[in-house]
Amino acid sequence: MSGRLAELAAEFSMVERALGDPAALADGRAYARLTRRHRELLPLVTLLREQEARVSDLRGARELLDDPDMRDLAQGEVQALTARLAEIESELEVLLLPTDPDDVKDVILELRAGAGGAEAGLFAVDLLRMYTRYAEGAGLKLNVLDASESDLGGASKVVAEVTGEFAFRAFKWERGVHRVQRVPATESQGRIHTSTVTVAVLPEAEEGEVQLDLSEVRIDVFRSQGAGGQGVNTTDSAVRAVYRAGTPDEIVVVCQDGRSQIKNREKALLVLASRLAERERAAREERERTERASQVGSGDRSEKIRTYNYPQNRVTDHRLEGDAKNHPLDSVIAGGLAPVVAALARDERERQLLQMAAQDGGGQYGAA
Template identity: 85%
Template sequence: MSSRLSELRSEFALVERALGDPAALADGREYTRLTRRHRELLPLVTLLREQDTLEADLAGARELLADPDMRELAQGEVRALEARLAELAAELEVLLLPTDPDDAKDVILELRAGAGGAEAGLFVTDLLRMYTRYAEGLNLRLSVLDAAESDLGGASKVVAEVTGEGAYRALKWERGVHRVQRVPATESQGRIHTSTATVAVLPEAEPGEVSLDLSEVRIDVFRSQGAGGQGVNTTDSAVRAVYRAGTPDEIMVVCQDGRSQIKNREKALQVLASRLAERERAAREETERQERASQVGSGDRSEKIRTYNYPQNRVTDHRLEGEHKNHPLDSVVAGALGPVVGALARDERERQLLELAAQEGGQRHGAA
C-alpha cells in the first residue's frame, strides 16, 4: 500500500504544477481533467499530510517515555496518536479502493413503464418526481428531454438529463427494474396490484469517447406532441436522431425540451453517443461476467432491484441485507434517497475490501 500512496502523492504534486501552467488553462478539456483529478486526490493527500504530522508527533512522544517526570503524560499521548494513526490507515485503505471513472459525469436518465398498464405509467411519473427532488437536494439539475404520455396522466417513457458534479455517482445505483405494490386509483375492490418500471442510468459520453459516424444518423425535425405528465413545452423544433435505421443496431433518440432546433439536435446526438457508449460498456461487462461467473448481480437490468410497498409504507432494496434493506417509503418517494444510496455504497466498499484482502492473502501465500 505504501508504494501506491507514494505514487499518488507524486501524481498530486504533478497535477498541482500542471494547473499552474498557462497551457493547461488554454486547453479547456485538459483543464477540466486536471481539476477533476485534483478533487479526486485531495482527500487522500490531506490524510497523508495528517499522517506525516502524527508520525512525527508520535516519535517525539516516544522519546519522552524515557523521562520519568513525563512518562505518564507521554503514555497517554502515544496511545491517542497510535489510535488516530490506525484510523487513518483504515481511511486510506478505503480511498485506495478502485473508483468509478464515470462518477463525476452528467447522466442521461431513462424511465420506462413496464408491466401494469396505466398504473405502471403513473409509477414512472412518481419515480421522476422522486429523482427530481433527490437531484435538487444534491444541487443537481434534472431536465426532461422527452416524454411520452400514457393513460391517467402517467408517462410510458421519460428521458431526462441530470447535470452537476457527481451526478452519475448519485444515480448509478438506480438502474434496474423498480416494482410498486399498491391499490390503484381505478381499483374498485381495493386489491393490491404490482406494477414495474425500468430505470436506465447512462453516464454522458465525453467528446471523443465514442466515434459517431454522422453518415449513419438520420435527423428528423417535427412538432412536439407535448409532455408525458411533466410539462415539456410544445415546440416546432423537436428533433429525432436515428442511428442505423432499420438495422438490428438501430437506436432512436428524441429531444423536444423546448429549446432551439440546433440545441435539440446537439442534445439528441449527445444522448445517442451516450447510448452507444453504454452499449459498448454492457458488451464489455457481459464478457467479464462470462469470464467471472462468480460476479452475480453486477448490473443486470432484468433484476428487480427495489420494491415500493405502499400498504406497508416500506421501500425494500433487494441488493441489501438485514436492517439496511428497508426504508420508510414516504421519505424515499419524497426524494430522501441518501440513506439507500449510502447503504449501497458502503456495501460495495465492503465487498471491494474483502476482495482486496483475499488478493493480498493469495499473494502472500504464493510468495511463501
Template identity: 85%
Template sequence: MSGTGLRIGRLEELASEFGLVERALGDPAMLADAREYARLTRRHRELTPVVTLYREYQAAQRDLAGARELLQDPDMRELAAGEVDSLVARLGELEAELEVLLLPTDPDDAKDVILEIRAGAGGAEAALFAVDLLRMYTRYAEGTGLKVNVLDASESDLGGASKVVAEVTGDMAFRAFKWERGVHRVQRVPATESQGRIHTSTVTVAVLPEAEQGEVQLDLSEVRIDVFRSQGAGGQGVNTTDSAVRAVYRAGTPDEITVVCQDGRSQIKNREKALVVLASRLAERERAAREARERSERASQVGTGERSEKIRTYNYPQNRVTDHRLEGEHKNFALDTVMEGGLVPVVAHLARDERERQLMALGTGDEAASGERGVYGTA
C-alpha cells in the same frame, strides 16, 4: 511503514501527482485550454480527500515518534504513554480510511448522466409510478446539487408516462445515480382500483454515463435525422416550429437505436443533445457486451445481471422501501422520506456495502494486482 499493509508507495505517488495538478491549475496559460482545465479541476477534486487524509496520517506518525521519545523521560512518561495510545488508535483509524480511499472505483463517476425511466408491467399504474420516480429523482438531485432536465417524455393517460428520458448534470452525477439501474417494483392500491386491492407494477431505470467527446466514434452516415414539432406542454410556441429532433441509428437493422429530444425550441441544440444521448447509448451497449463476454469467460455470475433484476420494492401499505441488494436492518427505509428525494441514506449503504466487498476481495485475492489500480481507477 505501517504493518497493516497500507500502500505508502501509492500514497506518495498520489501526493506527488496532487502537487503537479495544483501547479498546473495555477498556471494562467492553462485557462486557454478549457477541456484540459476541466480535467485537471476534476482530478484535483478527486485527489483532495486522499491527500488531505494522507497528510494527517503523516502528521500523526511524526507526533507518535515524538511521544515515544518522551517515554524515556521519567517526568513525562505517564503523559506520553497516554499520548502514544491515543495516536496509535488514531493511526489505525486513518489507515482504514485511507485503504477505502485507495480502492478503485468507477471511472465514470464524474460524468453527467442520461436517465431513462420506462413503465413496465402494470399498465397505467406503472406509468404513474414512472412519473413518481422522476419526481423523486428530481428532488434527490436538487438536494445533492445536481440538475435534472427532461429531454423527452411519452405521456400516458391519468398523468403518467410510458417513458421519460432526462439528463442529470453536476458534480459526480453518475456516482449519485448509478445505484438506480434496474427494475423498481411498486406495491400499492391504484387510484382507479374501486375494491382497494393492492397491485404490483414495475418500472425499469437505466443510468447511462454521458459519452464524452471522442469516446464513441459515431458515423453520422448511419444516423437519420428527422425534425418535427414538439408535443405536449412546453409554453407558447412549442408547437409552431419543427424544433424537435429524432435521431435514428442504423434504421431498419437489429442495431437500430432511436433517440428523441424536444426539450428546447432550438433545433440545433436538440440535435446536438440527441446525438449525445445516442452516443451514450452506444457506449452503454459496448460496455454491456464487454461485461457479458467477461462474465461468460469467468463464469462467475448467474442470471442476466443487475440491470434486469429487481433492485428495490416500494411498499405503500407498509410505508417501506426495501433495497434487495442490502441485507439485515440496513435494507429497509421509510417510503415517504425516500419518495421526497431522501435517497442519500440508501446510496450511502450501497456504497459502503460495495467498499466492504472490495476490501474483502483485497484481503483474499491478488492484493499486488489490485494495488496497481489507482485511486478512482485512474492514475
C-alpha cells in the same frame, strides 16, 4: 499500498503546479479537469500529511518513555497516537479503493413503464418526480428531453438529462427494475397491485469516446407532441435520430425539449452516442460475467433492485441486507434517496475492502 500512495501524492503535486500555470487557465476544459482531480486527491494527501506528523509525534513520545518523570504522560500520548494512526490507516484504505471513471460524468436517465399498464405509467411519473427532487438536493439539474404520455396522466417512457458534478455517482445505483406495490386509483376493490418501471442510467459519452458515423443516422424533424418537458415548443423543432434504421441494431432517440432545432439535434446525437457507449459496455460486461460464472446475475440491468411498498410505507433495496435495506417510503419518494445511496456505497466499499484484503493477505503500514 505505500507505493500507490506515493504515486498519488506525486500526482497531487503535479496537479497543483499545473493549476498555477497560466496555460491551464486559458483552457476551460483542462482547468476543470485539473480542479476536479485536485478535489479528489486533497482528502488523501491531507491524511498522508497528518500521518507523517503523527508518526513523528509518536517517535518523540516513545523517546520520553525512558524519562521517569514523563513516562505516564508519554504512555497516554503513545496510546492516543497509535489509535489515531490505525484510524488513518483505515481511512486511507477506503480512499485507495478503485473509483468508477464514469462518476464525474453527466447522465442520461431513461424510465420505461413495464408490467402493470396505466399504474406502471403513473409510477414512472412518481419516480421522475422523486429523481427531480433528489437531483435538486444533490445540487444537480434534471431536464426532461422527451416523454411519452400514457393513460391517466402517466408516462410510458421518459428520457432526461442530469447535469452537475458527479451526477453519475449520484444516480448509478438506480439502474434496474423498480417495483411498486399499492392500490391503484382505479381499483374499486381495494386490492394491492404490483407494477414495474425499468430505469436506465447512462453516463454521457465524452467527445471521441464513440465514433458515430452520421451516414448511419437518419434525422427527422417534426412538431413537438406530448409531455416533453416544461414549456415544450410548438414549432417544427423536435428531432428524431434513428441509428441504422430497419436493422437489429436500430436505436431511436427523440429530443423535443429545446426550442432550437439545432440544439435538439445536438442533444439527440449526444443521447444516441451515450446509448451506443452503454451498448458496448454492456456487451463487455456480459463477456466478463460469462467468464466469471460465480458472479452471474450481479449487476444485471434487468434485475429487480427495489420495491416500493405503499401499504407498509417501506422501500426495500434488495441489494442490501439487514436494517440497511429498508427505508421509509414517504421520505424516499419525496426525494430523500441519499440514505439509500449512502448504504449502497458503504456496501460496495466493504466488499472492495474484503476483496483487497483477500488479495493482499491483509497487512498494515506498521507506522507505529
